[in-house]
Amino acid sequence: MLLSGMALTHGLHAQEPALAEREQPEGNLLLTSEELTYNLDEERVVASGAVQIDYGGYQMVADRVEYDQQTGRLYAVGNIELIEPDGNRIYAEELDITDDFGDGFVNALRIETPDNTRLVAESAERTGGTETTLNNGVYTACEVCEENPERPPLWQIKARRVIQNGENQTIRLEGARFELFGRPIAYLPYLVVPDYQKKRQSGFLFPSASYADDLGLGVTVPYYFALSPHMDATVSVTGYSNQGFLTEAEFRRRFSNGDVTLRAAGIYQMSPEEFDERTVDWDEDLRGLVNSTGRFEINSRWTFGWDLTLQSDKNFGETYRIDGFAEEEEISEIYLTGLNDRNYFDMRGFYFDIQTPFPDNFDEEVQPIVHPTIDYAYTLDQPIFGGETTLDVNLTSLSREREEFFDFTDDRRDRLRGVDGWNNRLTGEVEWRRRITTDAGIIITPLAALRGDLHANDLEQTAALASVGGSDDDFQSRSMVTAGVEASYPILATTATSSHVIEPVAQLFVRPNEPLSGGLPNEDAQSFVFDATSLFERDKFSGYDRIEGGTRANVGFRYTGTFDNGYRLNAIVGQSYHLAGENSFATDDFVNAGANSGLETDVSDFVGQVGVQMPNNIALRAGARFDKDTFDVDRADVAARYANDRLSVGAGMTFVRAQPEYSYDRDRYEVRGDASLRVTDNWSVFGAASYDAREHVLTDASIGLGYDDECFSFRIAYIEERDRRDLSGPDWSIGASLSFRTLGDIAFND
Structure with missing residues (x-):
C-alpha cells in the first residue's frame, strides 16, 4: 500500500x-x-x-x-x-x-568514509543536504584497536567544530588540536583537508625542516594550488637562518596526450661569507634555476619529450638540495622516439651539467654537448635466402668546449678522452643471418655483415691528437665486411629428478683489419669489459667508434640445469682466439680501449659465469676472468641475495686487477651489502654499505629505521658517502620523515 x-x-x-x-x-x-x-x-x-x-x-x-x-x-x-x-x-x-x-540532527555519532577515515562527535547537524557540522569532533585515519577500543589511535585531531562540506568536498576542523599517541603536540586555529572524493585541494601542505652549517636552520612551508582538474601548482618558501628565503615553484599541466612541468627556484643570499672562500657558493649573491619537463604521445607510435635545466652557477641545486637537482651530474635532454612492429627510431640531444663548488673546475667544460644522437633499427618483413636481414643506423653529432687530455709523466701512453670542437659520425650496417638445424641436431647459423662509417670533424687540438696517434683530417671514411658462422650442439641429458642441457658453441668471424685503427676519436667505445656476457658477440666493443677487425674464433660451453627440488643452474665458460690480421684490442687508440682487457693477445684469458637459483629464495651469481697462463683471477664479480616476506639481504664483491695501460695502475676491491628486516608487522630496519678494500674506507653507508601502518609512516636514516675521486673525508646527513595518511608529510634533513 x-x-x-x-x-x-x-x-x-x-x-x-x-x-x-x-x-x-x-x-x-x-x-x-x-x-x-x-x-x-x-x-x-x-x-x-x-x-x-x-x-x-x-x-x-x-x-x-x-x-x-x-x-x-x-x-x-x-x-x-x-x-x-x-x-x-x-x-x-x-x-x-x-x-x-537533507537536514537533520544526531547525537553521539560516528562517520566512516570509504577511504577508512573516521569522524566522531558528541552531536551533529546536517543542513542543505550537503553540509554536516559536528560539535566536539575527532578526525583520524587510523583504525580502532580491536583489543582495546578505548585506547586512543596513533594520531587524531580533536576540534571544537568539524564541518564536512559535500559541495566543495572538504573537511574543515576549527579549533583543532593534533594528538600523537593520545598526547597533544600542536594547536591549529583551523585545518582544511580534502575528503575521500576530492583528491586535490588547495591549501597549505605540511612543513619540513632542515639544517646545514652554511645554510643554517631551514623551515619549508609549501602551498598547493588546485587550479583545475588538469592543472595545479605548488609554491614553497624556505626560510634559512643564515641565507634568507628560498622560493620554489612548480607548475603542472596535463593534456589529453601528455603533460608539462615547469619548475623554478631562487634566492638572494644574505650571508655568502658563511660558505668556504674561493667557492662558487661564496662568490654568488643571486642564485637560481629553471627547469621544464614534458612528454607527449604524438600517436600510438611516436613519443616526444624533454627535460631541460638552466642554473645561474655551477652548484646552486646541490648546495640547496633542490629536490631532483641535488646530484653531482644533472642531465638535460630532448628526445623523439618511434616504435612500430619491426621499426625503431630514437633521437636524443644531451647537455651535462656538472655541479661543483670550485669555480676553477672544468669537469663541465670537458663534457660533450650531444646534438643529437640518432638510432634507427629495421628488420625486413620478408626473409632473404631464408634468413633474417636487419638494418642499423647511428648518427652522432657532438661538440666540446675543452679537451679532456691526460698527459702522463711515466711510461704510460697519454690519453685523450674527449676532443674539443665538432665531431660527427654516421654509421650504417646491414646484417643477414640464418638459423639451420641439421638432422643430427647441430644448429648452424651463417651470417654476413656490411658496415660503413663517415666522419666529418672540426677538431681544434691537433697537437693533442698527434700525441695519441690521431689524424686531424676533417673528413674520413671507413668500411668493414664480415663473414661468420656459429655452430652449436645442444645435448639434453635427463635423470629421474633433473634435466640438463649442455651446449658447445663455436664461432668464426672472418674480416679485414680495422680501418684507421685507433686514429679516430673514441667517444662511445671507451668503457670495455671482456667477460662471459660479451664472449659470443660479433663485435665486442661497447660503441660505434671502434670496429673489431681481423679473423677471430670464440669457443665455449653453455649449460642449463633444472632439478625437481627447485634448484636451477646456468653457466657459461669460454675463450677467444685471434687467428689472423691485426688485433683491434692490441691497437692503441685515444683511450687505450682494449689494453689489459684479456683480449689483447692472440689467445685470450678465460671467462666464465655461473648462476644458481635455490628454492629457499637464495640466488647466487659469480663471474670472473682468469689469466690464460697462470689462471690468476684478473677480474671477479660475485653477488648473492636472499629474500622472503620479512628479510631481504644482498651482498656483492668486485675485484679488478691493475690495468695501467687502460685505467688504474693498482688493484681495486669493493665489497657491498644491503639488508632490510621487518621486525614486526609495522617496524623495519634497513641499511647498506660499500667498502673500498684497497683504501680501507667506507665509500658510502646508510642505516635507518621505519614504521608503517594503515594511517602513519615514519622513516629516519643516517647516510654517509664519499666522493669517489677524493676519499679523504665523508659527507654525512640525517633524514627523517613522518607521513600521516590524508594529511601529508613532514620531513627533516641535516
Missing part, C-alpha cells in the same frame, strides 16, 4: 515480496520492519524491529523509526547505521532527519 508518498512493507506481509521489489515512483521511500503502526489522527507511522529504509540512494537500519507525515521528519533510535549515496557510513543512537535526508 502507498501512504502519503511512502511505500511500506513489514513482517506481516513477508509472504508478498512483490511489494518490496516493485519499481517505486520517483522520490518514494521504502520501509520494512517487523512491526508497523499507523496513527491516522496524528499522521504518524511507527516502525520497530529490524527497521530498514531505502530512499534515493540512502540506506538506513535502526531498532525503531517514527515518521511524521505532517512535518516530513524521521526520528530513529537504537543501533542506527546510515549509508549515504557517496559511501559514508554514519553510526548513532539517535537521529532526527527530514524524509529526504
Whole structure:
C-alpha cells in the first residue's frame, strides 16, 4: 500500500515480496520492519524491529523509526547505521532527519568514509543536504584497536567544530588540536583537508625542516594550488637562518596526450661569507634555476619529450638540495622516439651539467654537448635466402668546449678522452643471418655483415691528437665486411629428478683489419669489459667508434640445469682466439680501449659465469676472468641475495686487477651489502654499505629505521658517502620523515 508518498512493507506481509521489489515512483521511500503502526489522527507511522529504509540512494537500519507525515521528519533510535549515496557510513543512537535526508540532527555519532577515515562527535547537524557540522569532533585515519577500543589511535585531531562540506568536498576542523599517541603536540586555529572524493585541494601542505652549517636552520612551508582538474601548482618558501628565503615553484599541466612541468627556484643570499672562500657558493649573491619537463604521445607510435635545466652557477641545486637537482651530474635532454612492429627510431640531444663548488673546475667544460644522437633499427618483413636481414643506423653529432687530455709523466701512453670542437659520425650496417638445424641436431647459423662509417670533424687540438696517434683530417671514411658462422650442439641429458642441457658453441668471424685503427676519436667505445656476457658477440666493443677487425674464433660451453627440488643452474665458460690480421684490442687508440682487457693477445684469458637459483629464495651469481697462463683471477664479480616476506639481504664483491695501460695502475676491491628486516608487522630496519678494500674506507653507508601502518609512516636514516675521486673525508646527513595518511608529510634533513 502507498501512504502519503511512502511505500511500506513489514513482517506481516513477508509472504508478498512483490511489494518490496516493485519499481517505486520517483522520490518514494521504502520501509520494512517487523512491526508497523499507523496513527491516522496524528499522521504518524511507527516502525520497530529490524527497521530498514531505502530512499534515493540512502540506506538506513535502526531498532525503531517514527515518521511524521505532517512535518516530513524521521526520528530513529537504537543501533542506527546510515549509508549515504557517496559511501559514508554514519553510526548513532539517535537521529532526527527530514524524509529526504537533507537536514537533520544526531547525537553521539560516528562517520566512516570509504577511504577508512573516521569522524566522531558528541552531536551533529546536517543542513542543505550537503553540509554536516559536528560539535566536539575527532578526525583520524587510523583504525580502532580491536583489543582495546578505548585506547586512543596513533594520531587524531580533536576540534571544537568539524564541518564536512559535500559541495566543495572538504573537511574543515576549527579549533583543532593534533594528538600523537593520545598526547597533544600542536594547536591549529583551523585545518582544511580534502575528503575521500576530492583528491586535490588547495591549501597549505605540511612543513619540513632542515639544517646545514652554511645554510643554517631551514623551515619549508609549501602551498598547493588546485587550479583545475588538469592543472595545479605548488609554491614553497624556505626560510634559512643564515641565507634568507628560498622560493620554489612548480607548475603542472596535463593534456589529453601528455603533460608539462615547469619548475623554478631562487634566492638572494644574505650571508655568502658563511660558505668556504674561493667557492662558487661564496662568490654568488643571486642564485637560481629553471627547469621544464614534458612528454607527449604524438600517436600510438611516436613519443616526444624533454627535460631541460638552466642554473645561474655551477652548484646552486646541490648546495640547496633542490629536490631532483641535488646530484653531482644533472642531465638535460630532448628526445623523439618511434616504435612500430619491426621499426625503431630514437633521437636524443644531451647537455651535462656538472655541479661543483670550485669555480676553477672544468669537469663541465670537458663534457660533450650531444646534438643529437640518432638510432634507427629495421628488420625486413620478408626473409632473404631464408634468413633474417636487419638494418642499423647511428648518427652522432657532438661538440666540446675543452679537451679532456691526460698527459702522463711515466711510461704510460697519454690519453685523450674527449676532443674539443665538432665531431660527427654516421654509421650504417646491414646484417643477414640464418638459423639451420641439421638432422643430427647441430644448429648452424651463417651470417654476413656490411658496415660503413663517415666522419666529418672540426677538431681544434691537433697537437693533442698527434700525441695519441690521431689524424686531424676533417673528413674520413671507413668500411668493414664480415663473414661468420656459429655452430652449436645442444645435448639434453635427463635423470629421474633433473634435466640438463649442455651446449658447445663455436664461432668464426672472418674480416679485414680495422680501418684507421685507433686514429679516430673514441667517444662511445671507451668503457670495455671482456667477460662471459660479451664472449659470443660479433663485435665486442661497447660503441660505434671502434670496429673489431681481423679473423677471430670464440669457443665455449653453455649449460642449463633444472632439478625437481627447485634448484636451477646456468653457466657459461669460454675463450677467444685471434687467428689472423691485426688485433683491434692490441691497437692503441685515444683511450687505450682494449689494453689489459684479456683480449689483447692472440689467445685470450678465460671467462666464465655461473648462476644458481635455490628454492629457499637464495640466488647466487659469480663471474670472473682468469689469466690464460697462470689462471690468476684478473677480474671477479660475485653477488648473492636472499629474500622472503620479512628479510631481504644482498651482498656483492668486485675485484679488478691493475690495468695501467687502460685505467688504474693498482688493484681495486669493493665489497657491498644491503639488508632490510621487518621486525614486526609495522617496524623495519634497513641499511647498506660499500667498502673500498684497497683504501680501507667506507665509500658510502646508510642505516635507518621505519614504521608503517594503515594511517602513519615514519622513516629516519643516517647516510654517509664519499666522493669517489677524493676519499679523504665523508659527507654525512640525517633524514627523517613522518607521513600521516590524508594529511601529508613532514620531513627533516641535516
